[in-house]
Amino acid sequence: MAVANTVSEQLLKPGNIRQRLQDDGYLVAQQSTPEHTMLALRYKLMAFFEERRHNAQPTQVQKSTYKQYRDIIPYGVNEFPELMPILFSPDILAICRTALGDDFVFLPENTVMRDYFNTLHTDFTEPELLGHNFHKESDFKKLTIGIYLQENIDNDGGMFLVPGSHNRQDPYVSIRLAQQAFERSRVKKFLAKLSGNRLYNYHKLLRVDKNGIDLPNKPGDALIFDGRLAHRASIPNSGKWTPKGEKLALFYGVMSNNRHVDAYIGYLRDLKRDFYSYIDEPRHPDIVRFCEKEGITLR
Numbered sequence: 001m002a003v004a005n006t007v008s009e010q011l012l013k014p015g016n017i018r019q020r021l022q023d024d025g026y027l028v029a030q031q032s033t034p035e036h037t038m039l040a041l042r043y044k045l046m047a048f049f050e051e052r053r054h055n056a057q058p059t060q061v062q063k064s065t066y067k068q069y070r071d072i073i074p075y076g077v078n079e080f081p082e083l084m085p086i087l088f089s090p091d092i093l094a095i096c097r098t099a100l101g102d103d104f105v106f107l108p109e110n111t112v113m114r115d116y117f118n119t120l121h122t123d124f125t126e127p128e129l130l131g132h133n134f135h136k137e138s139d140f141k142k143l144t145i146g147i148y149l150q151e152n153i154d155n156d157g158g159m160f161l162v163p164g165s166h167n168r169q170d171p172y173v174s175i176r177l178a179q180q181a182f183e184r185s186r187v188k189k190f191l192a193k194l195s196g197n198r199l200y201n202y203h204k205l206l207r208v209d210k211n212g213i214d215l216p217n218k219p220g221d222a223l224i225f226d227g228r229l230a231h232r233a234s235i236p237n238s239g240k241w242t243p244k245g246e247k248l249a250l251f252y253g254v255m256s257n258n259r260h261v262d263a264y265i266g267y268l269r270d271l272k273r274d275f276y277s278y279i280d281e282p283r284h285p286d287i288v289r290f291c292e293k294e295g296i297t298l299r
């Protein structure tokens with residue numbers, strides 16, 4: 001089992017927070033919300049997903065976005081504003097302020113996801129493929145925070161990440177470009193088959209990194225990481241901790257309030273217009289009140 005960079009009183013000192021984020025690129029903050037509150041929340045979210053599953057029948061048009069509709073709640077806090085004190089517990093707030101400065105933004109990028117498993121990427125693989133370079137500027141500071149609502153141990157449904165990879169170039173940009181070229185080339189597909197899948201094995205390149213670790217977490221622990229870090233969901237090998245249909249995760253983004261915020265939100269707006277259509281819609285009054293009280297800039 002991987003040793004997590006779990007925040008203790010010692011690690012919560014500002015110098016340590018900055019050092020760990022600079023060297024390893026991630027921290028784990030333990031949840032301060034009582035377990036029964038977390039369990040009640042989990043129950044409520046599961047019921048929401050179940051209702052959606054029953055109500056949503058895939059039509060021909062919907063088919064490609066059906067899984068997304070059924071298992072992802074875009075801007076989930078508007079639906080469940082009681083999430084705010086969990087997303088911004090005192091420890092999480094302290095880490096955000098230390099890493100990003102007192103004026104930081106709660107981005108319009110937060111989702112509640114069920115059974116979401118993806119391949120290795122950084123949060124800037126997609127922007128870079130679309131021609132953006134804001135994440136390479138020294139004053140661009142963005143953290144992604146992931147909270148799982150179940151325990152995860154070893155490689156079974158939580159987060160797999162590559163410590164220190166945020167300080168290197170994103171390898172997945174060139175891998176994804178090569179994969180796209182491969183999809184278009186009959187010759188390459190033929191050679192891949194001939195080599196017994198040793199050549200052009202993008203499946204492996206996008207899943208395996210020998211320096212990566214699977215992070216254990218308790219329900220509600222927050223994995224706080226530099227968006228430039230290579231990561232993916234752990235593969236649910238045994239299904240013991242996340243049996244099918246049981247993985248629930250909250251993911252959201254925060255960043256320093258500076259010249260890059262508008263550029264980043266512009267990228268989100270252009271990315272998938274349907275998915276991010278809420279960007280310009282009003283926020284729930286409880287979210288506005290919470291952010292005002294805590295001094296968080298809400299976008």
Ligand SMILES: O=C(O)CCC(=O)C(=O)O
Pocket residue numbers: 113116117118157158159231232233234249251
């Ligand atoms: O849901 C997960 O476990 C991983 C999510 C993730 O990698 C992402 O949202 O970028």
